Amino acid sequence: MTATTLPEGNPELRALLRQVDKGRHRKDRVMKGLIYAAFVVAMLPLISVSWTVIVNGIERFNAYFLTHSMRGVFGGMDAGGIYHAIIGTLEITLAATLISVPIGLLTAIYLVEYGRGSLARAVTFFVDVMTGIPSIVAGLFAYALFAVLLGPGVRMGIVGAVALSVLMIPVVVRSCEEMLRLVPNELREAALALGVPRWLVVIKVVLRTSIAGIGTGITLAIARIIGETAPLLITVGVIDSINFNLFEGRMMTLPVYVYRQYSQGLVPCTPGDLACIPTINYDRAWAAALTLILIVMLLNLVGRLITRFFAPKNLG
Amino acid sequence: MAQRIDVKDLNIFYGDFRAVADVEMAVEPRSVTAFIGPSGCGKSTFLRTLNRMHEVIPGAHVQGSVAMDGVDLYGSDIDPVAVRRQVGMVFQRPNPFPTMSIAENVLAGIKLNNKRISKGDAQDVVEASLRGANLWNEVKDRLNRPGSGLSGGQQQRLCIARAIAVKPQVLLMDEPCSALDPISTLAIEDLIAELKSDYTIVIVTHNMQQAARVSDRTAFFNLAATGEPGRLVEIDDTATIFSSPRVQATEDYISGRFG
Amino acid sequence: MTSTQSPPTQDGVRPTEAVGPPRPSRRRRTRVVDKGASRLFRWTATGAGALILVVLVAVAAFLVLRAWPALTTPAAELTEKVSWMGEATSLLDFVGPLIFGTVLAAALALVIATPIALGIALFTSHYAPRRLASGLGYLVDLLAAIPSVVYGLWGGLVLAPMVKPVWAWLNEYLGFIPFFAGTVSPTARVLMTVGLVLAVMILPIITAVSREVFLQTPRLHEEAALALGATRWEMIRVAVLPFARSGIVSAAMLGLGRALGETMAVLMILSPGFLYSFKLLEAGQQQTIAANIAAQFPEANPLGVSALIATGLALFVITLVVNMAARAIVARRKDFSGAN
Numbered sequence A: 001m002t003a004t005t006l007p008e009g010n011p012e013l014r015a016l017l018r019q020v021d022k023g024r025h026r027k028d029r030v031m032k033g034l035i036y037a038a039f040v041v042a043m044l045p046l047i048s049v050s051w052t053v054i055v056n057g058i059e060r061f062n063a064y065f066l067t068h069s070m071r072g073v074f075g076g077m078d079a080g081g082i083y084h085a086i087i088g089t090l091e092i093t094l095a096a097t098l099i100s101v102p103i104g105l106l107t108a109i110y111l112v113e114y115g116r117g118s119l120a121r122a123v124t125f126f127v128d129v130m131t132g133i134p135s136i137v138a139g140l141f142a143y144a145l146f147a148v149l150l151g152p153g154v155r156m157g158i159v160g161a162v163a164l165s166v167l168m169i170p171v172v173v174r175s176c177e178e179m180l181r182l183v184p185n186e187l188r189e190a191a192l193a194l195g196v197p198r199w200l201v202v203i204k205v206v207l208r209t210s211i212a213g214i215g216t217g218i219t220l221a222i223a224r225i226i227g228e229t230a231p232l233l234i235t236v237g238v239i240d241s242i243n244f245n246l247f248e249g250r251m252m253t254l255p256v257y258v259y260r261q262y263s264q265g266l267v268p269c270t271p272g273d274l275a276c277i278p279t280i281n282y283d284r285a286w287a288a289a290l291t292l293i294l295i296v297m298l299l300n301l302v303g304r305l306i307t308r309f310f311a312p313k314n315l316g
Numbered sequence B: 001m002a003q004r005i006d007v008k009d010l011n012i013f014y015g016d017f018r019a020v021a022d023v024e025m026a027v028e029p030r031s032v033t034a035f036i037g038p039s040g041c042g043k044s045t046f047l048r049t050l051n052r053m054h055e056v057i058p059g060a061h062v063q064g065s066v067a068m069d070g071v072d073l074y075g076s077d078i079d080p081v082a083v084r085r086q087v088g089m090v091f092q093r094p095n096p097f098p099t100m101s102i103a104e105n106v107l108a109g110i111k112l113n114n115k116r117i118s119k120g121d122a123q124d125v126v127e128a129s130l131r132g133a134n135l136w137n138e139v140k141d142r143l144n145r146p147g148s149g150l151s152g153g154q155q156q157r158l159c160i161a162r163a164i165a166v167k168p169q170v171l172l173m174d175e176p177c178s179a180l181d182p183i184s185t186l187a188i189e190d191l192i193a194e195l196k197s198d199y200t201i202v203i204v205t206h207n208m209q210q211a212a213r214v215s216d217r218t219a220f221f222n223l224a225a226t227g228e229p230g231r232l233v234e235i236d237d238t239a240t241i242f243s244s245p246r247v248q249a250t251e252d253y254i255s256g257r258f259g
Numbered sequence C: 001m002t003s004t005q006s007p008p009t010q011d012g013v014r015p016t017e018a019v020g021p022p023r024p025s026r027r028r029r030t031r032v033v034d035k036g037a038s039r040l041f042r043w044t045a046t047g048a049g050a051l052i053l054v055v056l057v058a059v060a061a062f063l064v065l066r067a068w069p070a071l072t073t074p075a076a077e078l079t080e081k082v083s084w085m086g087e088a089t090s091l092l093d094f095v096g097p098l099i100f101g102t103v104l105a106a107a108l109a110l111v112i113a114t115p116i117a118l119g120i121a122l123f124t125s126h127y128a129p130r131r132l133a134s135g136l137g138y139l140v141d142l143l144a145a146i147p148s149v150v151y152g153l154w155g156g157l158v159l160a161p162m163v164k165p166v167w168a169w170l171n172e173y174l175g176f177i178p179f180f181a182g183t184v185s186p187t188a189r190v191l192m193t194v195g196l197v198l199a200v201m202i203l204p205i206i207t208a209v210s211r212e213v214f215l216q217t218p219r220l221h222e223e224a225a226l227a228l229g230a231t232r233w234e235m236i237r238v239a240v241l242p243f244a245r246s247g248i249v250s251a252a253m254l255g256l257g258r259a260l261g262e263t264m265a266v267l268m269i270l271s272p273g274f275l276y277s278f279k280l281l282e283a284g285q286q287q288t289i290a291a292n293i294a295a296q297f298p299e300a301n302p303l304g305v306s307a308l309i310a311t312g313l314a315l316f317v318i319t320l321v322v323n324m325a326a327r328a329i330v331a332r333r334k335d336f337s338g339a340n
Helices: A011-018 A022-057 A063-067 A083-114 A117-130 A135-150 A157-182 A185-193 A198-225 A230-235 A254-264 A280-310 B043-049 B080-086 B102-112 B119-132 B152-165 B182-195 B208-214 B238-243 B248-254 C024-030 C037-072 C075-081 C091-127 C130-145 C148-173 C191-216 C219-227 C232-261 C264-269 C289-299 C302-337
Strands: B005-014 B017-027 B032-036 B060-068 B087-090 B170-174 B200-204 B217-223 B230-237
Touching: A011 B080, A022 A280, A022 C091, A022 C130, A022 C148, A022 C191, A022 C232, A063 A083, A063 A280, A083 A117, A083 A157, A083 A198, A083 A254, A083 A280, A083 C037, A117 A157, A117 C037, A117 C302, A135 A157, A135 A230, A135 C037, A135 C232, A135 C289, A135 C302, A157 A198, A157 A230, A157 C037, A185 A198, A198 A280, A198 C037, A230 A254, A230 C289, A254 A280, A254 C148, A254 C264, A280 C130, A280 C148, B005 B043, B017 B043, B017 B217, B032 B043, B032 B208, B043 B170, B043 B200, B043 B217, B043 B230, B080 B087, B087 B152, B087 C219, B102 B119, B102 B152, B102 C232, B119 B152, B152 B170, B152 B182, B152 C219, B182 B200, B182 B208, B208 B238, B217 B238, B217 B248, B230 B238, B230 B248, B238 B248, C037 C302, C075 C091, C075 C302, C091 C130, C091 C191, C091 C232, C091 C289, C091 C302, C130 C191, C148 C191, C148 C264, C191 C232, C191 C264, C219 C232, C232 C302, C264 C289, C289 C302
Parallel strands: B017 B230, B032 B200, B032 B217, B087 B170, B170 B200
Antiparallel strands: B005 B017, B005 B060, B217 B230
């Protein structure tokens, strides 16, 4: 026994245990470096986008900008705002939500409470497929639908809302379904055992238990579609003044406003004209982009807070 | 090639929690040492410190020394990857790689060394390892089929073949039979008896009869209460432990009075 | 009725969820019949589910309906009446380069995004400290929260000037590769820049899906690899990546679907052209279907709109096929992993 407890131990074994193979360790370290680098690389655009939007947008982001439309604004004038675009975005998003939530929530209820067999399977599968519909195709669909109903060339807010609904419904279904499945089955059984009719069980027990989660899901779904541009560009069009009516005429929306200002480009100012700002369109685009990002982030925050404050204890 | 292991003053921690305290033991070469004890007494945790597998869990660390033939496995110049190469391990549930064939599973450890192994050598290793694991006759006609198609007992022997293919110094087995039926268990126990002529084997088992059947020496672990660290109560020749243990707790456990 | 423990047989659709709640199916079979409000409610819910399928069919139907004029008008008349069709002699001739441009842009984005997304997914699943992992994952999800029009703005005004020298360098030293050949654009409003922005936009979805499958790797297999003396990377190569392979494929395809349909980033960055060209650094070479629709739609005449809708139909079919394939792979995966 004493023979094996030499101070250095078995030298051959020590050599074996020191290092397997330099190449393997180098490869391990290189891959580790690459994987860390991948994360850093992904953070670069996030930082760059946030930074440039804040820096370029903050200058024009003020009360005047938020409360004025673009009516009568031309050239390099130091004027104009996004009031009309905010109105349009809020109305169209609200309309889209009113269409999507009942359909989405009921579909989720169907899938969780009643769904079975081939119909449920098809719905599950195609809801997933629907999340992949390109937004521009949703816009074309809404346009085509209203063109058939009201004749071609229709541009109004509700068409955009229908387009956004096509994009929003699958998101609502997914998140509501997830929340409804979290409701413990014992609750349903307990209520049914008391002789409560099934539809009341769903409404009073299942929905009430999961209301916070559903609220979060819907808020996040709104955040997801509020930045959609392409479908609104082709269904709602652009306008410089305020339009409150969803059912008549073009409306401006925030994302389309950003695009519109961007595409108008630099203003050719006459030299010496101090009232003319060459980059005014870009400045407005950045400020509107900042507004849009703030709205999206706010919705994300609200969505998370809903769960935190309203979640029933038993769902954690 | 089988080596002895000397453990001195070993304490195992998960973060701040001390899971196992003050273990001191010697594992003799070319013999089977069994660890027995109630659930949660730290015998599996201790087993994993013998090839530094516990380090996979974040926050796990040890104090003290584990010396293999005089070389401290926790020495600053020692590579944990190399340790695991020298100290093989077989787990509770058979875990052949599902995407690999039987032959590829056996060669998995060797392939890691990036060595270009010739086809003939590879075949020799596969055959020798599978023969060593008493599996050759059952699978020699389907070496290219997935390993997950085998029965549980066969899968476990495939895992043993995979572990011995890299020719380790020591083989650790963490309750290797707990997921198997009695006949498969018997096959593994026979295999352990054969393997001990070439390897130092340490086996954790819940089954005291199994410890009595396969091991030369038995270590009994126990813990005073939950939240307290597990401790090595005693280690001795298996016959002694099962007939006349020195400590009362060992006798109580073996006679089924608790645990 | 024999055992309340057994999960409902949803025909193996979603076995991962079958473990939990949807037990009602069993009870439903025992129920005699629901009546009154309960029946009405069930019908309403089922109707909403069926409506989803109707909507999907309606999307296809209305697109076909409105595209029909363009599909049936003789090629000569079509090219005469639709000004921006240029030298294209038929609708097919027109849509060909657009499909080419769409697929090229999406493929480029995928080539850039997939390795990075897999890196991030591995970072959050196997490298980052546990406590930080979910927070860091949330940062990546934030990339998905940024509206596409903001990416377009950023791509056009910030990224393009930034990458201009890089593209010039690529063109000068690697110009022998067809992708980098040609005259490098002085504004960097080229497909390479577009591909870069699209890559950023599809990173979150590829990351999220592959992170999920990486986390599902059985610990048993990871430990088996480590116990054989594998380094962390070797463990990932031997145990994690083979297990996650089909999941990675479907993650990439979901990303591809996103990139195919993205409009604004392309519209706001790319200087368009209608050629079958692989030159990624030259302006005026390619255009995508989605960006072309957004660009031409506001000013198009009825037949022009019809032609654009026809191209939209092509995009719809392409993305539908890609997404269905991706989802089918995911669904089949679930069947397998459910057994574990």
